[in-house]
Amino acid sequence: MQQYQQIINLSDSSANIKAETPRINSKISALKDKIRKNNFPIISNLNDDSYTKEIHSYAKKLEKFKHIIILGTGGSSLTGRSLVRTGKKSKRDKIIFLDNVDPQTFVDELESVDVNKCHFIVISKSGKTLETISQLLACFEMLENDAKILSENFTIITDPLDSTLIRIAKEKNITCLNHEKDIGGRFSIFTNVGLLPSAITEMDIEAIRKGAKKVAHDFLKSENSEPEKGALLHIGLMKKGIACNALMPYIDRLESFAVWYRQLWAETLGKNGKGTTPIKAMGTIDQHSQLQLYLDGPKDKFFTLITFDSAKRGQNLANTKDKDFSYLNNKTIGDVLDAEFKATKQALINNNCPVREIRLQNLDEEALGALAMHFILETIIVAEILDVNPFDQPAVEEVKIIAKKLLLES
Numbered sequence: 168m169q170q171y172q173q174i175i176n177l178s179d180s181s182a183n184i185k186a187e188t189p190r191i192n193s194k195i196s197a198l199k200d201k202i203r204k205n206n207f208p209i210i211s212n213l214n215d216d217s218y219t220k221e222i223h224s225y226a227k228k229l230e231k232f233k234h235i236i237i238l239g240t241g242g243s244s245l246t247g248r249s250l251v252r253t254g255k256k257s258k259r260d261k262i263i264f265l266d267n268v269d270p271q272t273f274v275d276e277l278e279s280v281d282v283n284k285c286h287f288i289v290i291s292k293s294g295k296t297l298e299t300i301s302q303l304l305a306c307f308e309m310l311e312n313d314a315k316i317l318s319e320n321f322t323i324i325t326d327p328l329d330s331t332l333i334r335i336a337k338e339k340n341i342t343c344l345n346h347e348k349d350i351g352g353r354f355s356i357f358t359n360v361g362l363l364p365s366a367i368t369e370m371d372i373e374a375i376r377k378g379a380k381k382v383a384h385d386f387l388k389s390e391n392s393e394p395e396k397g398a399l400l401h402i403g404l405m406k407k408g409i410a411c412n413a414l415m416p417y418i419d420r421l422e423s424f425a426v427w428y429r430q431l432w433a434e435t436l437g438k439n440g441k442g443t444t445p446i447k448a449m450g451t452i453d454q455h456s457q458l459q460l461y462l463d464g465p466k467d468k469f470f471t472l473i474t475f476d477s478a479k480r481g482q483n484l485a486n487t488k489d490k491d492f493s494y495l496n497n498k499t500i501g502d503v504l505d506a507e508f509k510a511t512k513q514a515l516i517n518n519n520c521p522v523r524e525i526r527l528q529n530l531d532e533e534a535l536g537a538l539a540m541h542f543i544l545e546t547i548i549v550a551e552i553l554d555v556n557p558f559d560q561p562a563v564e565e566v567k568i569i570a571k572k573l574l575l576e577s
Contacts, residue, residue, distance in 0.1 A: 236288070416474075468518060474505075
């Protein structure tokens, strides 16, 4: 069963790239060949059906801990968060993601739990991320550097190469799990970085990978797959001057997913003066905070609205005799969400804003995996067409160098 449907509601933008069609087709063909030859770890990793066994085994070892604290930033945090936040609330509340170094938030979160009954999963591909190392050292201090607690209550996920985290792990006798060496943070959603937190919260991680694998398979066998259609749409709109890419889910559980997507798009494409600016919005709340700009401001944005079949779902509304709201009689709260979604979509169309709809049957693990792989492939295809390296983020290094210099001088 197809996990999602992509509905494009705008005039054909392919005319903007018609002259480049041979070059674009060649780029897409080369990408497919690379994937078929297993030279594309993001996808070839999905072919290992035994991969999740080790993840389940390790998650089981952590069942005795009351809370799991994830220390990491960027993709090291956002991938796991984007999956976990779609799960059952009773399960997902076991995990706390600490992905910043705001001192008040750090203290507030850790003071809200018994840190001696927590397990800390420290994630950094390089093993030398400033924020993550700082978080880890702060936790050591909070736990008074107790050797037994540090050894039993910490796990590190990092490259197996020599790094600060590897050295700390050896010194403190902390278990290390290998970060997939050829898969960067924002793309690590289908590895232990994204799946271990998901397994801890009892999500079906095999179904996540199954959904992703199906989308990848469809991309390889089809001449007009959904990720390919989406990528060409983006390229055509860029040629027309579209400068912003707004993702607006009408599903609360996808809020963290939208934050991850913002990183995926920005870090993958924003190089050499290329790319478009990703915007994270949420329906219906941002109808009351951003929609004015979208409808009546600069026409420089492309909108992707994500929804599911919410009509007739959810709590029934009590009938009312109030003349202004009697139209809500015999409706559910899901009917309201459905109407708001359709109204926003139509208003965008009426105001000549390019918009597409991605409709899910349900937001289960397989659909989530499919959606994530759709956006990964769509983004990488755009990168290939724009002639940018999708897997690096060189400009970020400047901030790291300046921050280190400031700390040395302070």
